[in-house]
Amino acid sequence: MTxxxxxxxxxxxxxxxxxxxxxxxxxxxxxxxAWSPDGAEFYIQTVERDRVGHPLAMKHYLVxxxxxxxxxVDQEPPWAATYWSWKSGQTAPGAAAxxxxxxxxxxxxxxxASPSGGALAKGGSADPSxxxxxxxxANAAQQTQKMLVSTLRVKGEAIGVxxxxxxxxxxxxxxxxxxxxxxxxxxxxxKDGGPIIVIDQSGRKQELSGPKAAILPAFSGxxxxxxxxERKDHKKFQLMVADISGQ
Numbered sequence: 001m002t003x004x005x006x007x008x009x010x011x012x013x014x015x016x017x018x019x020x021x022x023x024x025x026x027x028x029x030x031x032x033x034a035w036s037p038d039g040a041e042f043y044i045q046t047v048e049r050d051r052v053g054h055p056l057a058m059k060h061y062l063v064x065x066x067x068x069x070x071x072x073v074d075q076e077p078p079w080a081a082t083y084w085s086w087k088s089g090q091t092a093p094g095a096a097a098x099x100x101x102x103x104x105x106x107x108x109x110x111x112x113a114s115p116s117g118g119a120l121a122k123g124g125s126a127d128p129s130x131x132x133x134x135x136x137x138a139n140a141a142q143q144t145q146k147m148l149v150s151t152l153r154v155k156g157e158a159i160g161v162x163x164x165x166x167x168x169x170x171x172x173x174x175x176x177x178x179x180x181x182x183x184x185x186x187x188x189x190x191k192d193g194g195p196i197i198v199i200d201q202s203g204r205k206q207e208l209s210g211p212k213a214a215i216l217p218a219f220s221g222x223x224x225x226x227x228x229x230e231r232k233d234h235k236k237f238q239l240m241v242a243d244i245s246g247q
Contacts, residue, residue: 010182010198012208012226015242018042018065024235026070027059031168033216033229033239034080034087042227042239043080044070053165063239086177087218088170094178098201101153102167108146155203159185176219184208184217184226193231210242219244 021044023030032045042063048056061070062077092098150167152160160172173185181201187194193213199205211217213231220227226244229237 009246010206011245012210013243015210015240018239018241019063019068021237021239032084033218034083035220037079037221039220043077087174092175092181095181098181103151105149106146107149154183154199157199174218177221177223180223186214186217
């Protein structure tokens with residue numbers, strides 16, 4: 001397998017489904033995907049969260065490509081925790097200068113545009129037919145709210161955006177293992193996932209052919225395969241795996 005050197009040279013082979021993941025039969029939402037050291041097993045974590053996104057309870061599952069089924073286990077295996085620590089880190093493994101920048105910005109938005117024009121703007125009496133009564137103005141003001149927008153960026157590229165919710169490192173992205181200096185991320189423009197893009201330490205990037213509604217992209221420990229969860233509907237995913245190589 002040719003070592004991956006530049007994102008512009010990356011090729012993804014035809015993906016193979018490994019297992020069906022039905023969240024309606026599990027508790028919470030999928031939060032982690034990890035490879036075992038030998039690449040023969042996967043770990044999936046689901047998390048139940050409160051209304052503001054803080055975790056309440058976690059569930060743990062192992063997936064074997066042989067049986068294509070999920071097995072519930074009591075806790076996260078040590079190997080999965082080790083994998084996740086480098087997969088979701090702020091810097092690329094073995095390349096501290098290749099890092100994720102985190103910014104937070106408070107934005108003020110209004111669910112309904114503030115009334116303008118009409119009789120009040122002209123100094124006359126309110127005309128309910130044009131939506132410029134004092135009550136309309138008050139209601140619009142009450143709908144104005146502040147949002148905290150947290151953004152993760154690599155080389156100027158936004159790889160994850162969270163609005164009024166805690167950032168989940170590793171959910172939208174996954175570092176490649178050393179000596180590779182690559183990051184794969186799935187756009188979070190929509191809640192249902194997106195295509196997977198690979199970016200290198202020079203900022204060069206390439207969208208991979210195949211994934212359409214992916215979350216949790218994850219390189220294997222040797223960097224020769226890529227796994228992700230492909231959304232099929234609101235509650236169902238397929239765990240997909242494909243060889244990835246340099247051309």
